[in-house]
Amino acid sequence: MKSLSSHTRPAYARISSVQRMLSSLLHPLALLAIGLVATMGGCSTNLATGERRLNFTSEAQEIAMGKQADQEISASLGLYPDETLQRYVHQLGTKLASTSERPNLPWTFRVVDDPVVNAFAVPGGFIYVTRGILAHLNSEAELAGVMGHEIGHVTAQHSVHQMATSQLAQLGLGLGTALIPEIQPYADLAGTGLGLLFLKFSRDDENQADELGVRYMTRTGSDPRQLGAVMGMLDRLSQEGGTGRAPEWLATHPSPGNRREHIAEIISTISPAPAGGTINRESYLKQIDGMMFGLNPREGFFKGNTFYQPDLKFRFDFPAGWNLMNQKQAVVGVSPKEDAIVVIAFSSKSSSAEAAREFFSQEGLTVLRTGSTSIHGFRTSSGSFTAQTEQGVVQGTVAFVEYDGRVYQLLGYTSQAGWGTYEQGMTRAIGSFDRLTDAGMLSMQPQRLKIVTIAKAMSLAEFHRQYPSGVSLEALALVNQVEQNGQLRAGQQVKRVVGSAVQ
Numbered sequence: 226m227k228s229l230s231s232h233t234r235p236a237y238a239r240i241s242s243v244q245r246m247l248s249s250l251l252h253p254l255a256l257l258a259i260g261l262v263a264t265m266g267g268c269s270t271n272l273a274t275g276e277r278r279l280n281f282t283s284e285a286q287e288i289a290m291g292k293q294a295d296q297e298i299s300a301s302l303g304l305y306p307d308e309t310l311q312r313y314v315h316q317l318g319t320k321l322a323s324t325s326e327r328p329n330l331p332w333t334f335r336v337v338d339d340p341v342v343n344a345f346a347v348p349g350g351f352i353y354v355t356r357g358i359l360a361h362l363n364s365e366a367e368l369a370g371v372m373g374h375e376i377g378h379v380t381a382q383h384s385v386h387q388m389a390t391s392q393l394a395q396l397g398l399g400l401g402t403a404l405i406p407e408i409q410p411y412a413d414l415a416g417t418g419l420g421l422l423f424l425k426f427s428r429d430d431e432n433q434a435d436e437l438g439v440r441y442m443t444r445t446g447s448d449p450r451q452l453g454a455v456m457g458m459l460d461r462l463s464q465e466g467g468t469g470r471a472p473e474w475l476a477t478h479p480s481p482g483n484r485r486e487h488i489a490e491i492i493s494t495i496s497p498a499p500a501g502g503t504i505n506r507e508s509y510l511k512q513i514d515g516m517m518f519g520l521n522p523r524e525g526f527f528k529g530n531t532f533y534q535p536d537l538k539f540r541f542d543f544p545a546g547w548n549l550m551n552q553k554q555a556v557v558g559v560s561p562k563e564d565a566i567v568v569i570a571f572s573s574k575s576s577s578a579e580a581a582r583e584f585f586s587q588e589g590l591t592v593l594r595t596g597s598t599s600i601h602g603f604r605t606s607s608g609s610f611t612a613q614t615e616q617g618v619v620q621g622t623v624a625f626v627e628y629d630g631r632v633y634q635l636l637g638y639t640s641q642a643g644w645g646t647y648e649q650g651m652t653r654a655i656g657s658f659d660r661l662t663d664a665g666m667l668s669m670q671p672q673r674l675k676i677v678t679i680a681k682a683m684s685l686a687e688f689h690r691q692y693p694s695g696v697s698l699e700a701l702a703l704v705n706q707v708e709q710n711g712q713l714r715a716g717q718q719v720k721r722v723v724g725s726a727v728q
């Protein structure tokens with residue numbers, strides 16, 4: 226099945242609002258997935274740190290948990306479709322991990338198809354870097370720093386430890402069931418896969434991961450000072466960050482400025498002092514030459530409250546002022562108060578009638594009205610319903626629309642108390658589904674990074690004039706990690722962004 230999209234907005238932060246929303250409406254499946262592994266407990270000594278910590282999870286369980294999360298992350302965030310780049314990142318990562326205290330984990334390194342600047346790890350040895358962070362890095366050693374740090378979280382079992390702590394909090398809670406399976410993927414996503422991204426590490430854990438990152442970099446001959454350079458990049462991104470690509474890493478990590486100092490301290494205590502180490506700027510830039518940059522409009526994008534999908538050729542107007550998210554499996558709008566949601570997704574059924582029949586026959590769901598209709602000439606089955614959940618009764622409206630060989634599910638729901646407030650807006654949104662005919666929208670293409678080797682020295686501003694980029698001088702300075710008034714030297718490789726951005 227063709228995926229609906231990936232995010233076109235900094236999405237992780239917003240998913241948490243859906244997560245909160247779902248946990249108030251439905252029982253979060255997070256508890257189910259995490260609760261199941263909470264059967265064995267114990268205290269173990271960590272190989273990387275020598276510490277003893279409370280740990281509910283055996284290594285086999287940790288790996289099983291990681292594998293499941295990996296499937297969900299790969300499906301929900303999407304992997305960047307470039308085998309060569311994926312292999313390069315995986316090989317560099319496994320080289321680092323093979324020098325770690327846990328060389329035998331099923332180490333897996335992936336590039337996530339996401340313009341947001343982020344990197345994260347899940348237990349069991351699964352590590353992800355976004356194409357957004359790759360675009361902002363300028364050498365292999367910087368990438369090694371990012372991955373070494375994430376490897377450190379895994380070898381020191383930071384997230385496993387955190388999960389043990391949250392299991393303790395959740396053991397008292399029973400297991401629930403989602404009444405509306407169509408909504409389940411988001412609950413799942415929030416719970417097992419993406420939920421892990423929100424684990425906020427303590428400052429001590431971060432410092433420890435930096436320390437371990439420096440260790441693995443040194444062991445593989447990379448210049449460990451480049452991890453400090455990454456912190457400099459993140460620091461700058463957090464201060465300037467006007468490029469619409471919020472550095473999500475910062476939401477879960479302490480201030481990069483302080484950590485830069487800490488990294489310098491760690492390096493100064495290594496004895497004997499690491500002898501230089503490799504940086505490999507050119508070979509890194511070669512790997513990311515031609516990589517997609519920023520949002521990919523082919524996966525759908527928002528302008529105002531309207532969602533446009535050029536590949537699937539449809540458009541949809543969400544209620545004005547709602548928070549919008551474009552995910553691989555669905556496009557989601559959440560009301561500002563986070564008490565109502567509208568979701569566009571595919572139905573697995575081949576006709577609208579069949580899809581509606583399946584939806585309305587769910588246990589716990591009371592049908593208020595059903596019928597056949599049409600939206601902009603497309604055959605549609607629709608209806609409204611209430612559903613009993615552990616958190617109370619939800620009320621909603623749904624339409625299954627046949628368009629261009631697919632059946633779309635357009636679903637809106639809120640608490641029963643909220644129905645009066647949201648019914649009209651949700652119904653209007655669902656009725657706005659229409660074919661996309663605007664030629665400009667249909668032909669939008671993603672921007673790409675292009676590496677240019679300049680023959681003579683020039684300023685970044687001159688470079689920007691000579692090789693126009695589809696981004697501002699400020700954004701260009703950020704991705705190249707040079708000052709806006711900075712100078713480039715003869716023979717230097719410089720990133721340029723070709724193509725025009727979604728306005």
Ligand SMILES: [Zn+2]
Binds near residue numbers: 374426434478
């Ligand atoms: Zn970290």
